[in-house]
Amino acid sequence: MDTKIIKIDKSNIDKKLMIEAGDIVKSGGVVAFPTETVYGLGANGLDENAVKKIYEAKGRPSDNPLILHISSIEELDDLVEEVTDLAHMIMKRFWPGPLTIIFKKSRIIPNIITAGLESVAIRMPSHPIALELISLSGVPIAAPSANTSGRPSPTNADHVVEDMYGKIDMVIDGGSTGVGLESTVLDLSGEVPTILRPGAITLEDLKEMIPNIIQDASILHKDVTPKSPGQKYRHYAPKAEMILFTGDIDDIVNKINTSTKELILSGKKVGIMATEETKDKYEDGVVIVSGSRRKRETIASNLFKTIRDFDHADVDIILAEGVELDNIGMAIMNRMTKAAGGKIINL
Structure with missing residues (x-):
């Protein structure tokens, strides 16, 4: 497969090139794109065959769930069973941004996205290229980090090309990412709000709004059955x-x-x-x-x-x-x- 590489200035987005990228996602292809955290490997999150291409390109185990990326809060209505008052309050404060929220999923979410779980992880990135791609594709984009499974996540396009060239349709080179670590994952699908993966939105940040929030015991300890991307399998491994x-x-x-x-x-x-x-x-x-x-x-x-x-x-x-x-x-x-x-x- 020939992988097309395009350069996009986030301060002056080339609409014609972005439409081409959006069309690839619409037609079931895979596009790597920058977010404010790391580069994502994106495909139509409602198309099971498209999502399979993500797993194949990464060599990612199928029991590791994916995050859906949206460009507006209104898109949540079709994807989740309920958006609670607490979720609305959290989204108003931290979206768009490096925070993923876990909701109870709606029936339109393919099981391949959630690894068979009844919950789904969703976030709205703040990176302008990411938001433009999601908007132009017209679908929620499933996007784990754009690296070979187990390798360090990519924070610039060169990292993506190193791992993904010849495996995906397109790489959008939008420069280096900012945060450099994947998003915080906050589970609001159960009785007690729980951080499943720490990130730039910290426990201290969230505790101001959610006094009863807890952190999952697996964060610095033994892995458990994954409810969140990044909870299972060795990650970020150097060759040495x-x-x-x-x-x-x-x-x-x-x-x-x-x-x-x-x-x-x-x-x-x-x-x-x-x-x-x-x-x-x-x-x-x-x-x-x-x-x-x-x-x-x-x-x-x-x-x-x-x-x-x-x-x-x-x-x-x-x-x-x-x-x-x-x-x-x-x-x-x-x-x-x-x-x-x-x-x-x-x-």
Whole structure:
């Protein structure tokens, strides 16, 4: 399959090219497109055959549900059984934006979208290219991240091309994404509002409006039957083994330095995922800076790119600094824990 790559300026959208992309979705094709979180791999969410192409391109297990993307709240009426007052309040505050909400699904939602669950995950992205594509296609777009299943999510078009060229119809190159981590997933389909996946909309943000909100126990622990995308299977994996270090940052730096020397002596090429505050404290290894500990949103934005950079550096092992678990730190550590396959050293 020939994959067409088009460049779109989000500040000056080429309507003719976007109509072409929308027509591909309408006709059952697959288009990768930028959102404010990561690039999505989009197809008509009401067309089972089109959605199958997403799973095939990604190599994604069929029991891992997908998120439907819409361009207006009115589109919810046909897709869900009920929109509660709480849901309306949350959407008014956080939509469009990096928040996915789980509702009880309507009968028109194919089972392939929900992996047989009675609930469906829906979000309205804020990225202008994403909104334009959804609007022009005239259907809700099913769109997981546009990467090979298990690999780091793509935050620019080059990442998408690396994983998806020849497998899908089109890639819309809209530049780098902003948030860099997938959306927060909030389950409103049960009795207790629950965060199933942390993201840029944090527990602290949501608790202001939902005092009884809880976080799912699987976020930093053992995986469970998926009610949300990203809850099952190893995700974000680099080609090399990755070990995550947590605790006091000085202890982390000392341990990584010691471990690096030992690994180099054993013949390993070592990568160190550092931060701006620690980069000069490492004596050996391939040091790549993910962002600043004082501005952890920069770590979130760069995390998946950093993992791919280590792949390109052909390291044998990655030693990574953890961050504090409050605010967006929870989302960062959720992704890093999965990338490391649960290999964590607590100091």
